[in-house]
Amino acid sequence: MATMSVLKFTTPDGAERMESLLQSLQKQQLITVQDAAIVTWPADKKKPKTRQLHNMAGLGALDGAFWGMLFGLLFFVPLFGMAVGAGIGALTGAMTDIGIDDKFISEVRQKVTPGTSALFVMTSGAVQDRVIAAIKDSGLQPDLIASNLTQEQEIALKTAFTA
Numbered sequence: 001m002a003t004m005s006v007l008k009f010t011t012p013d014g015a016e017r018m019e020s021l022l023q024s025l026q027k028q029q030l031i032t033v034q035d036a037a038i039v040t041w042p043a044d045k046k047k048p049k050t051r052q053l054h055n056m057a058g059l060g061a062l063d064g065a066f067w068g069m070l071f072g073l074l075f076f077v078p079l080f081g082m083a084v085g086a087g088i089g090a091l092t093g094a095m096t097d098i099g100i101d102d103k104f105i106s107e108v109r110q111k112v113t114p115g116t117s118a119l120f121v122m123t124s125g126a127v128q129d130r131v132i133a134a135i136k137d138s139g140l141q142p143d144l145i146a147s148n149l150t151q152e153q154e155i156a157l158k159t160a161f162t163a
Contacts, residue, residue: 002034003126007119007142008111012040014140015117019053021138022121030130036121037067039075043115048075070120074108107145 009015015038025031041048050071112118119142135142 002122002124004122006145009117012117015119018119031126032124034122039118
């Protein structure tokens with residue numbers, strides 16, 4: 001079963017540093033990163049920058065439409081040119097069906113602010129004690145907001161947003 005997590009950092013570069021750490025841990029077979037995206041919000045900008053990460057595990061990865069819809073819903077910032085506007089109600093309903101509810105959205109909106117960054121990541125197979133130790137040793141100290149998906153929600157997520 002996959003876990004979709006949001007790791008928030010108090011610096012604009014924290015998410016990129018964590019992404020590098022996760023790639024290293026994946027090479028050591030301590031975690032499988034199925035897909036990920038980064039939000040970077042420099043203190044002097046009105047809106048955050050978003051980007052989907054590449055070269056992850058690949059199989060079962062979400063496509064840009066999912067990240068675009070999620071970031072559009074969270075920050076009103078479309079990713080990959082996907083327009084989010086009149087369909088915000090339908091979008092909220094679709095996200096709720098796959099385990100991303102109003103509480104999750106509200107928490108992310110409140111915590112990811114100018115001067116911070118966040119890593120949105122879908123993982124599985126983590127060797128938790130080793131991954132936690134590596135994160136502690138890195139000194140990154142992320143604030144964790146996690147949404148654990150049930151198997152049914154994971155299937156619905158992949159079905160709804162992959163080609």
